[in-house]
Amino acid sequence: MTAEPLAAEHAAARRQGLSVGLATGVYGVSFGALGVAAGLDTWQTVALSLLLFTGGSQFAFVGIMASGGSPITAVATSTLLGIRNGLYGLQLARVLRLRGWRRLAAAQVTIDESTAVALAQDEPEVQATGFWAAGLGVYAFWNLSTLVGAIAGNAMGDPRAWGLDAAAAAAFVALIWPRLRDRTGRITAGLAAAIALISFAPMPAGVPVLLAAIAAIVVGLVTAGPSRARDIEQPEGDLL
Amino acid sequence: MSTTALWIAVLAACALGFVAKYAGYLVPESLVDGRRRSRIIGLLPVALLAGLLVTQTVGGDHGIVLDARLAAVALAVVLLWLRANFVLVVFAAAALAAGLRALGWG
Structure with missing residues (x-):
């Protein structure tokens, strides 16, 4: 495979x-503003974005501190929400194949967004381009804007009023979309969505998304048996 | 709470968050190389992101909430069906949610 035919795909992924x-x-x-409002100082708020760097965990951490919860609960919930990043890493490790400091850097930017942009690409090398573009892009803008929010407060008001929460959900739909072209992807996503929906109310934050992984296990076990010929045709990695 | 205690909590969350991320990269290939395991791991991102999408679309503080987010995601699906590009899908979803909320719904 030459690089030429994929130049457009790399550019699109970027x-x-x-x-x-x-x-x-x-x-x-809004994270920066909420962090300071929760009683963290500017540097603690900035440290969360630089070092923890996973939005769900960060919002949970400051939310629990703001509502008077114990720091132990805040750390535990944040960690529970972060476990899925490790599960993304299992597959990303095989796509990126990195060692040394590059692997450390890749781990730090392994989040929902970078995984989703990688997932949206077809070729493994374009997946790597998408992963780094989203990972580093989010890292840069997220940290810059955290600093602005922590210092200046939330000048733009409630992000919900701008529809930004819906925009985030819509972005994930668009990024998952290419994987819904084949039946295995559709069934996995549908089952995962059903598990998350059913378990949402009774389970603590972060758990429903982890339970959705059961869909991958079930579909993986079922399809690994009979569709042997397809597996040989489509080597690992094609589904990210 | 003292600044020191808060710093300890912040740094503990950061350290554990990185351990969770890096752990995935450290799992030996021999553990994930089998045909079944390989398929399962290949399907993990789409399963987790579909689960995340549900919690982002209808998740509220105390259970499921149907509001402007669901309408926006439905619009995104329609636009993707019509092969609209990524940026348009995201902008249209945000605009619909913002519009509905401005009208006092969701």
Whole structure:
């Protein structure tokens, strides 16, 4: 395979990564403002974005501190929400194949957005481009806007009024979309969605998304048996 | 709470968050190389992101909430069906949710 025919795909993956970075960057302003409002100082708020760098965990951490919860609960919930990043890493490790400091850097930017942009691409090398574009793009904009929000407060008001929460959900639909072309992807996503929906009310934050992984296990076990010929035709990695 | 205690909590959350991320990259290939395991791991991102999408679309503080987010996601699906591009899908969804909320719904 030459690089030429994939040049357009690489460029599209980079654009997609940058768009996702810009969009989440706007949310960073509200995180920065919420962090300071929760009683953290500017540096603690900034440290969460630089070091923890996973939005769900960060919002949970400051939300629990703001509502007077114990720091132990805040750390535990944040960690529970972060476990899915490790599950993304299982597959990303095989796509990126990195060692040393590059692997450390990849782990730090392994989040929902970078995984989703990688997932939206077809070729493994384009998946890597999408992963880095989204990972580094989100890292840059998220940290910059966290700093702005922590210092200046939330000048833009409630992000919900701008429809930004819906924009985030719509972005994930668009990024999952290419994987819904084949039946295995559709069934996995449908089952995962059903599990998350049923378990949402009774389970603590972060658990429904982890339970959705059961869909991958069930579909993986069922399809690994009979569709042997397809597996040989489609080697690992094609489904990211 | 003292600044020191808060710093300890912040740094503990950061350290554990990184451990969770890096752990996925450290699992030996021999553990994930079988045909079945390989398929399961290949399907994990789409399963987790579909689960995440549900919690983002209808998740509220105390259970399921149907509001402007669901309408926006439905619009996104229609636009994707019509092969609209990524940025348009995201902008249209945001605009619909913002519009509905401005009208006092969701």
